[in-house]
Amino acid sequence: MSDTDSETGDIPQHxxxxxxxxxxxxxxxxxxxxxxxxxxxxxxxxxxxxxxxCKEKNMYESYMEDFDTHVLDEDKLLDELEEVLAPGGKVVDFHTCEVFPERWFDLVIVLRTNNTVLYDRLQTRKYNERKVTENIECEIMQVVLDEAKASYAEEIVIELQSNSVDDMEENVERTRQWVEAFKRNNA
Structure with missing residues (x-):
């Protein structure tokens, strides 16, 4: 049996x-x-x-001293996650999204934070000034949100505020309700 549908030539979907x-x-x-x-x-x-x-499995190509960060080996990461994510049932968190295939996710949540709150959080993590500035600029320019909108179907991308514990709790409850609806609709 081949990997394509003999009539349409399409690759079968999971x-x-x-x-x-x-x-x-x-x-x-x-x-x-x-x-x-x-x-x-x-x-x-x-x-x-x-x-x-990535840290546990050393999935890096190199290290960027200026930004105090590692450069991800995307191929290693994708190989590691392909079979893990296929059946569903996962909540994946990562600071970027365009690396992942669209087929892996049913919902993409982009968390946004007020710059003052974000600055304080990054300072608490002891990020160097260049790394803090770069991340604040990314948030101002909504880089991750734009990447998500460019990488995934519009209807599965949602933007949620994450400035406080109350915001987080509301986001979790909203997501819980969405998961329950998904399960009912796909039973």
């Missing part, structure tokens, strides 16, 4: 998922990991912290 996978993305400091952990706890989905996974 069967529809019964349980969704969600990408939570945003500028560093917007609350991705905390929100993702809370969503996983509220929904029973499994949380995958891509930054932590």
């Amino acid at each position: 069967p529809p998922r019964k349980i969704p996978s969600i990408l939570v993305t945003g500028t560093p400091g917007t609350g991705k990991t905390t929100t993702s952990e809370m969503i996983a706890n509220a929904t029973g989905l499994e949380h995958i912290d891509v930054g932590k996974l």
